Amino acid sequence: MRIPFLDLTRQHRELEVEAAAALKQVMAGGVFILGREVEAFEEEWAGFCGVRGAAGVNSGTDALTLALIASGVVRQGRRDEVITSPLTAAYTALAILNAGGVPVFADIDPQTYTLDPSAVEQAITSRTRAVVPVHLYGQMADMPALKAVAAQRGLTLIEDAAQAHGARLGEKCAGAHAHASAFSFYPTKNLGACGDGGAVASNDAALIERVKKLRQGGHPAAFGAGLEGRNSRLDEMQAALLRVKLPHLEKWNERRRSLARIYDETLGRCRALQLPSARQPGAHVYHLYVMQHPRRDRLRSHLAANGIETLIHYPFLLHQQPLFRRPEQRALPVAEDAAGKIISLPLYPHLTEEETREVADKILHFEP
Numbered sequence: 230m231r232i233p234f235l236d237l238t239r240q241h242r243e244l245e246v247e248a249a250a251a252l253k254q255v256m257a258g259g260v261f262i263l264g265r266e267v268e269a270f271e272e273e274w275a276g277f278c279g280v281r282g283a284a285g286v287n288s289g290t291d292a293l294t295l296a297l298i299a300s301g302v303v304r305q306g307r308r309d310e311v312i313t314s315p316l317t318a319a320y321t322a323l324a325i326l327n328a329g330g331v332p333v334f335a336d337i338d339p340q341t342y343t344l345d346p347s348a349v350e351q352a353i354t355s356r357t358r359a360v361v362p363v364h365l366y367g368q369m370a371d372m373p374a375l376k377a378v379a380a381q382r383g384l385t386l387i388e389d390a391a392q393a394h395g396a397r398l399g400e401k402c403a404g405a406h407a408h409a410s411a412f413s414f415y416p417t418k419n420l421g422a423c424g425d426g427g428a429v430a431s432n433d434a435a436l437i438e439r440v441k442k443l444r445q446g447g448h449p450a451a452f453g454a455g456l457e458g459r460n461s462r463l464d465e466m467q468a469a470l471l472r473v474k475l476p477h478l479e480k481w482n483e484r485r486r487s488l489a490r491i492y493d494e495t496l497g498r499c500r501a502l503q504l505p506s507a508r509q510p511g512a513h514v515y516h517l518y519v520m521q522h523p524r525r526d527r528l529r530s531h532l533a534a535n536g537i538e539t540l541i542h543y544p545f546l547l548h549q550q551p552l553f554r555r556p557e558q559r560a561l562p563v564a565e566d567a568a569g570k571i572i573s574l575p576l577y578p579h580l581t582e583e584e585t586r587e588v589a590d591k592i593l594h595f596e597p
């Protein structure tokens with residue numbers, strides 16, 4: 230059986246009729262940028278996340294960049310430091326650079342792969358302005374502890390929720406725990422567009438208004454130059470598609486959890502593996518199912534020989550990349566240990582149980 234890492238055509242088959250109707254309606258309306266679909270999606274997305282407002286932008290990278298700029302905590306040329314995780318998409322750190330900040334990396338928790346609050350505390354300097362926790366692989370970061378550190382040290386928290394649509398910690402959704410949050414709607418995400426897209430979500434209505442100016446040249450009337458703006462708009466087609474998909478998100482997340490349970494139950498007996506663990510029920514939406522094996526590369530080859538595609542998220546740690554390397558950077562032993570062992574298995578809502586069991590079975594038959 231050939232099992233690709235992800236097959237989005239299955240999702241699109243489920244929604245084919247609704248999606249085609251939504252696109253047709255946009256075409257017939259003749260408004261393609263910042264029309265009623267974007268406005269309606271922003272309202273629906275803010276409602277889903279449980280925050281006062283959302284602003285649709287061109288990507289998750291821009292969402293994080295603009296959230297940082299709009300929050301006013303980092304300024305170009307001031308060498309303001311922003312602490313984040315070394316184990317994330319490079320876009321997290323690129324967004325900090327784009328906003329004018331200096332990314333500083335703190336170590337992660339070995340069980341959840343999210344920022345370790347005590348490591349964050351140790352990385353704080355007189356230049357630190359903000360912390361960007363990443364809800365990695367769909368797992369919420371330890372927001373209560375990070376909030377306590379941020380409050381004590383006067384720092385702003387901005388969530389990178391690009392991988393955690395619908396994850397919950399306590400009563401609140403990802404995106405509702407910090408001053409502002411950034412989402413990506415890249416096609417592979419738990420809520421994905423059919424192209425690029427992103428959103429900033431926040432309870433701070435003024436911040437959302439600033440993002441709406443920044444995404445469009447810096448001024449609501451398009452050609453002004455009031456703020457250091459850019460062109461970063463979510464378009465009507467993507468917003469219409471996201472509105473078709475949003476009502477399915479909870480169901481899809483539940484399906485991800487039930488497939489993750491199959492992996493957990495079947496692979497739990499293999500002692501060489503470290504399986505993912507949810508911080509609490511609901512805190513993990515399994516954007517990715519990432520486990521560790523000490524012979525990771527050999528396991529990948531074995532699975533590939535059996536037609537099973539796996540990936541590594543991420544093969545490189547950001548603090549070791551030339552663009553982000555700094556002499557002051559400490560070693561990050563937990564992340565460095567995990568980097569050589571992590572492997573992402575196929576897991577998405579339209580994967581079948583049979584396929585999931587086949588992947589698990591082939592892992593159980595691996596002889597290192």
Ligand SMILES: Cc1ncc(COP(=O)(O)O)c(C=O)c1O
Pocket residue numbers: 288289290291317318320321363389391392412413414415425426427
């Ligand atoms: C954790 C994280 N942050 C930021 C991004 C950037 O999102 P985008 O690709 O939409 O710019 C991604 C997606 O790749 C991501 O996974």
